[in-house]
Amino acid sequence: MFSIILNVIGSLLHLYVASRLYKIGPIRDRVSLSAWWLGAGAIWLLYIAGIQLGDEALDWRWWPGQFAMTWIGIQFVMTLCLLVADIVTGFGLWWRTLAPRLIAVAAAAGVILSGFGIYQAMRAPGVVEHELVLKDLPAALDGTVLVAITDLHLGAQRRSGWMQQRVEQINEIAPAAVLMVGDQVEDNPIGDAQLAAVLLGFKAPMGVWAVTGNHEFYGAVDTTIAEFEAGGVRWLRDKKVELAPGLVLAGLEDIGSTMRRDGNYMGGLDALLPGPPTNTATILMSHIPAPPLVDNAAAKGVDLMLSGHTHGGQIWPFGYLVKRQFPLLVGAHKVADMTLVISRGAGSWGPRMRLWQPGEILTLTLRSAQFTGRGASQVASVAKQ
Structure with missing residues (x-):
């Protein structure tokens, strides 16, 4: 049951973050829509595989399991930041020209906060x-x-x-x-x-x-x-x-x-x-x-x-x-x-x-x-x- 819940929550977060990131101009201009979603789908499959393997495995399964748990944490932090940009711009209904820039700023904030969160966990207590x-x-x-x-x-x-x-x-x-x-x-x-x-x-x-x-x-x-x-x-x-x-x-x-x-x-x-x-x-x-x-x-x-x-x-x-x-x-x-x-x-x-x-x-x-x-x-x- 727990893995099912993680599958659902993680998939929704992954879908939301991937869709919002593609609104950023430099990404949209350089990556085709099909290539973007092909890559996002591959990462999602790796996430699902890692959840099924579990994050406590002590053999070769360690890395996909750890990736899956860390990925859901990163997606959560990214979602918090991107939601702020979406709420400010009414999910693109107003400030249409500014919205992509705010999404880019929010995405950068999400990456920085995720990196800081990983640092906090890895450094000595x-x-x-x-x-x-x-x-x-x-x-x-x-x-x-x-x-x-x-x-x-x-x-x-x-x-x-x-x-x-x-x-x-x-x-x-x-x-x-x-x-x-x-x-x-x-x-x-x-x-x-x-x-x-x-x-x-x-x-x-x-x-x-x-x-x-x-x-x-x-x-x-x-x-x-x-x-x-x-x-x-x-x-x-x-x-x-x-x-x-x-x-x-x-x-x-x-x-x-x-x-x-x-x-x-x-x-x-x-x-x-x-x-x-x-x-x-x-x-x-x-x-x-x-x-x-x-x-x-x-x-x-x-x-x-x-x-x-x-x-x-x-x-x-x-x-x-x-x-x-x-x-x-x-x-x-x-x-x-x-x-x-x-x-x-x-x-x-x-x-x-x-x-x-x-x-x-x-x-x-x-x-x-x-x-x-x-x-x-x-x-x-x-x-x-």
């Missing part, structure tokens, strides 16, 4: 720092630094070489622990023999911990888990662990499939945290920041909840649509006495494009209310791109 006061954090742990990284989407687009760069980037921060908050893979286990050695390169005395995201379950989840465990990553699947005396890290199994079935996805949290913790700071990792789950976690006395999944919308203006389901879209938010931090993620899904929402890695500096005398509601963040 920035580091965003948050300083967080946890009311029950022991004074001895004041200043503890954690790193949270989510939505890596390792697979055809990003493999062990890209991950090696992220390990080096994170090690420069010198965190006590590394927290991987779901969607470590695009769909399937990546089957990269170098991955385990790369992951073993993390330097984090309190360990490297992970929870599943919805994408882990689109492939062989147990194999993916084994691949990361070989690299020293420990998974929290509705489990919790004491990172240090007075600091507990809890992890929820992904709730995505239960949400899609309109089922009750509170069971994991209720079993994991049956009541408010006593004199213990609790950090909860849950890939999807579903509003009822967030409220329930706050009611249970969780100090800090970490999530991803939303990508911050990834490509404008999708953030407005994502926000309808996840009102707290990205960044740090206070929910009662709990702080919720939602990351845009380090990778990308679908088109390797990010428009106004660059990838990020989170640095979390924990502060004790006992030590500082500050209220638990205080949170500060600063971006270092």
Whole structure:
């Protein structure tokens, strides 16, 4: 069903963009109508073939699949720009002599924005720092630094070489622990023999911990888990662990499939945290920041909840649509006495494009209310791109 939807949407975008571009004088003067549509048809067939092959393939199918997903992203951005020109000129009903020039300007803007979006997705994710006061954090742990990284989407687009760069980037921060908050893979286990050695390169005395995201379950989840465990990553699947005396890290199994079935996805949290913790700071990792789950976690006395999944919308203006389901879209938010931090993620899904929402890695500096005398509601963040 998903590929059918992409086929329809992508075909319509492709048809619209191709028809508008042929209105540009230099193109129309130099290329015959039949040659133009023959070329447009060939690109459309390649797009359809790529969608059918899928963008997560790790063999020769990689390039048509990646082309298809990137092409639909480019067509979307181009459509936004060309629509502005069409609306201004009434789709050619007025300003007839000016319309082709405005279409040319809009097309150029679409190309530039698409290129910038691809650059944003391909460049190294920035580091965003948050300083967080946890009311029950022991004074001895004041200043503890954690790193949270989510939505890596390792697979055809990003493999062990890209991950090696992220390990080096994170090690420069010198965190006590590394927290991987779901969607470590695009769909399937990546089957990269170098991955385990790369992951073993993390330097984090309190360990490297992970929870599943919805994408882990689109492939062989147990194999993916084994691949990361070989690299020293420990998974929290509705489990919790004491990172240090007075600091507990809890992890929820992904709730995505239960949400899609309109089922009750509170069971994991209720079993994991049956009541408010006593004199213990609790950090909860849950890939999807579903509003009822967030409220329930706050009611249970969780100090800090970490999530991803939303990508911050990834490509404008999708953030407005994502926000309808996840009102707290990205960044740090206070929910009662709990702080919720939602990351845009380090990778990308679908088109390797990010428009106004660059990838990020989170640095979390924990502060004790006992030590500082500050209220638990205080949170500060600063971006270092």
